[in-house]
Amino acid sequence: MGLVGRDRLRRARLGALLGAGGLALAACAQAGAVSVAGPARGPSPSATPVTPAETPTSGSGAAPGSTPTPAPTPAPTPSASIGKGEGTLQVLTFQGYVEYGGTSSRANWLAPFEQETGCVVKLDRVRTSEEMAARFAAGSYDAVSPAPDLAGELVARGKVAPLDTALVAGYKHIPKRLRELPGLRVDGRVYGIPYLWGVNQVVHEEGGPKEPSALYGAAPAAIRNSPLSIADAALALGGTRPELGIEDPFQLTPAQLDAAVKLLAEDAGPDRVYWDSSLELVRALSAGPVRIAQALPYHLDLFRRAGRPMKASEAPVTGWADAWMLAARPASPNCAYRWLNWMSSASAQRPAAAWTGLAPANPEACGGHARRMCEIYRVRDSRWLRDVRFATRPTRDCGGRSGECTDYADWVERWKQLVK
Structure with a gap:
């Protein structure tokens, strides 16, 4: 998922990143030696409406x-x-x-x-x-x-x-x-x-904070730079504040949107990273103080294969399908x-x-070459797939259901205020 006015992630040949020489990506990123970015993301945050x-x-x-x-x-x-x-x-x-x-x-x-x-x-x-x-x-x-x-x-x-x-x-x-x-x-x-599809996971170092809500705590974190990241905050609130009644993290009432944005903003410190590309994420986890991040299974696999011990939260996750x-x-x-x-x-x-x-x-x-991707995304695990909250465009009619929700323009505006 992307960022207002920014490029969508560039795609790079998987073999270039996971081959014998490519496993040094994390270390190379620290020195600024890698010029390629990782896998594709999901929806960009500010799709221009049809004119x-x-x-x-x-x-x-x-x-x-x-x-x-x-x-x-x-x-x-x-x-x-x-x-x-x-x-x-x-x-x-x-x-x-x-x-x-x-x-x-x-x-x-x-x-x-x-x-x-x-x-x-x-x-x-x-x-x-x-x-x-x-x-x-x-x-x-x-x-x-x-x-x-x-x-x-x-x-x-x-x-x-x-x-x-x-x-x-x-x-x-x-x-x-x-x-x-x-x-x-x-x-x-x-x-x-x-x-093609993907999911957003909370990844962390062994021994570090591992609950999804820790992504929004005082510790430095890396969060995907997209208004739809508000849905991940809403999903975390669904587990800690059931009184909000959040059922679909992509269809939020005004009060639910306020709560999700507040969670994102209240402990955001100067060391928080809002990443647009895989390279930015890798650098944040390799060279900076960041020890917990919102990332893709691809990123987790990349770090593990590079010898960097990282784990992912097993909590419900959001995802997207193009x-x-x-x-x-x-x-x-x-x-x-x-x-x-x-x-x-x-x-x-x-x-x-x-x-x-x-x-x-x-x-x-x-x-063939896709076997690894299928393994890390658990493609054949139908039970796990059912639990992924796949992205839909936020709409005022709550995705066609009864109620009054906020629409995508509201999300974009709130995200602009949060990430300045």
Whole structure:
């Protein structure tokens, strides 16, 4: 997850970090010798809303900040089969999510798709959700892979189409927990094919503070620099202050949001680090006073393999899942469905997981270079997966439930006040 006005984490080839020479990353970071960052993160914090000109004018009657009913956009392809490809395909995604051999000849899961389907991909890559929102609103794309913060906005505004999952062979292999995330399934219609996912853990040195609430204590800590980190504070409050009635850490009432922000702010000292990149996190834990941090399983594994004893809290965690979506009016719907089919397959998700340091949504991808990622993210542990609180975009209607909650703009504003 990202930061207002900052770049999304750069992706680096996993082998470069976990190979024989790469295990010195923590030590190298202390000397400033490493120029690469680690795995991808989840939603960027300040996804630019779809511009008014791009918003349907049919009028849903929804209050500002609520979740409008998506415009009824029919799936552009009949469910019998995918038609003949149109020849080209416009794809918008994050850096590192689709590789074509430009960074490393070993990282190329685009060429096999083009060779197999005859659909030539015109790839547009961005670093932040705000960049993606702006590009998507101004351009003409067939497929897009937004993070949950932007995905919720695109679905609510009718900018992406409901999918015919019968045309996506790998969909049935994706765990039900991921397939039915609220941000991807609305009113019984599927809008996203899960691709890569991750979780946020509280990691600490052996013998150090280990409760999630310790992340917000007086001891120096490193916290991911994103408004959605408020959800992690809310999750910690759910265990210590049950009277707040926090059920979903991503859908908070004004009083619950106030309490979560207060927890973040009350003991924030000058040594607290709000990190944007894996390199910043590694440096904080290697060279600074920080001994407890919000991190990914990837980071924990990196330190352990470098000989640095670190542990992770077993408390409930938040997470996110990025998914592939189909534009509401794609110019190349047949090539787009072929793309969704490919990106849900083990053949595409295996190298993507190994490259980004994230978990593949399709467990069939858990082999070869992706095996390590599947192990550290516990991909095949369905019981653990059920306990992950996956991110959804905060909305005033509490994600479609009854009640009055705060929306994403409220979270962004409170985070700006906290991190100055």
